[in-house]
Amino acid sequence: MAEPASDGQEKTEEPTPKRLEKAKEDGQIASSKELFVFSTLFVGFLLYLLLLPFMPNILMEWASLFRFSGENGLQDETFRNLSSGFVFIFWKSVIFAFPLLIVVILTQMTMSGSINWSSSALAFKGNRINLLKGLKRMVSVKALVEMLKAIGKVVLLISAAVLVFAWQSDTLLMSQHTHLFGGLSRIGDVFLLLLIVFLLVLAGMGIIDVIWQQYQHTQQLRMTLQEVRDESKQTEGSPEVKAKIRRLQMTAGSRAKQRKAAMESVPTASAIITNPTHFAVALKYEVGSPGAPLILAMGRGLQAQEIMEIGKTAGVTIFRNELLARALFFAGEIGEEIPPPLYAAVAAVLAFIYRLNKEEDVEAPDVDLPDEMLFDENGKALS
Incomplete structure (x- = not known):
């Protein structure tokens, strides 16, 4: 018993x-x-x-x-x-x-x-x-x-x-x-x-x-x-914590795969918008295709430098605009179209790059952004 x-x-x-x-x-x-x-x-x-x-x-x-x-x-x-x-x-x-x-x-x-x-066996025990x-x-x-x-x-x-x-x-x-x-x-x-x-x-x-x-x-x-369960929780962590860790690991793994795929697609980009060094966003748009330009890859810091290096090697045109690069980075998502409020600004930039690639003598456009698309380097709205 x-x-x-x-x-x-x-x-x-x-x-x-x-x-x-x-x-x-x-x-x-x-x-x-x-x-x-x-x-x-x-x-x-x-x-x-x-x-x-x-x-x-x-x-x-x-x-x-x-x-x-x-x-x-x-x-x-x-x-x-x-x-x-x-x-x-x-x-x-x-x-x-x-x-x-x-x-x-x-x-x-x-x-x-x-x-x-x-040594604990030698300790005094009042009981x-x-x-x-x-x-x-x-x-x-x-x-x-x-x-x-x-x-x-x-x-x-x-x-x-x-x-x-x-x-x-x-x-x-x-x-x-x-x-x-x-x-x-x-x-x-x-x-x-x-x-x-x-x-x-x-x-x-x-x-x-x-x-x-x-x-x-x-x-x-x-x-x-119950003692066995409690010991298991202390040793290996509770099931809730372990499940959360697994989710985070899966998310990190998914992001790593997404980043790798994004970097591999940078050479096919139509343009790279930079800040000029802190942010980089690679865009792709086929003239005459339906829909807005796609965001192929984006990053900040070392990742932004890597995107620009890959772009330079592949001959992708790099356009420097601080506010537009920030707006695309903080408001956009990799693999999706650019946010609607940025259609006009991005269209002007792509048109300039298209004519520039045709070796036409053109001046860089003045890019105007909506107030809600203005961000500082930490993603805080400037308006």
Whole structure:
């Protein structure tokens, strides 16, 4: 059954990678005490086997710490032996402690997949000292499971020990009929067998506990459907925003295609009206054709310079008129006819260019524009 969230919704969804990563940052990772117990005991057992040939020398070194000749003074020998004893204990402890430390780190890496260091897990949390929450944790299902695990572990280990001693009872009883070292050897064999059985029991419990802890960890991090949606919005943006971005991208792509097509059509233009450098509008008109002149391309700044360069290369006549260039740029649209209020002005310009191309001696026309077609360089009406 899915665990209910604080808002009443059930946590039915598997935790997302972002949720798992956030849990790691907060120090919330799966961990198995039984696996730690097994791994440390197993490594300790291997160290015991490796150091077994050196045990006589170690025991002799330890025994030497309790010999006092009195030749150099009993007090001096006592302090010297105490100092040697501390050094002996320290280095022998390091031999066991260092491998155990490594195996603890590797065990946690096996559980979580990496070494996890979380500073937030060390931070003070006031809710941890809440008496009611503390009592709730003590009587929770998790606490009950932990208690049953502890009882089960004790029962299994005691049962395993009883079975081993019952199985090896003849060996233990016969130890009294042999010499001292023979009896100690038999007891050592039984002790070794007992350790192996304990390791097998702990290995089985460790595997079961790892599966349980992973299940519990996943259950605690499960999310409601609304939490998954909210996280998706935070990560990828809301559907409305994404749709708006797609529209803008499509618009930008369409404008880029339109601009490219417009630039390709500039060489076929009848004239280019400029400002003289800030604006450029390419017009096309076939004499005798119905309709008004078409706007093939227009631009400002660098785009205007590009239109004029293409026009010069193609031999298109460039006519400079500041107000007309602005009017066409701000009132017209690429691919459409020029605005009706500009018919007369554009007709006069095209007629001048037509006669000029015929190599007639003509003067540039005075272009008069309606008041509503007068703009400054920012597209603001001058009237």
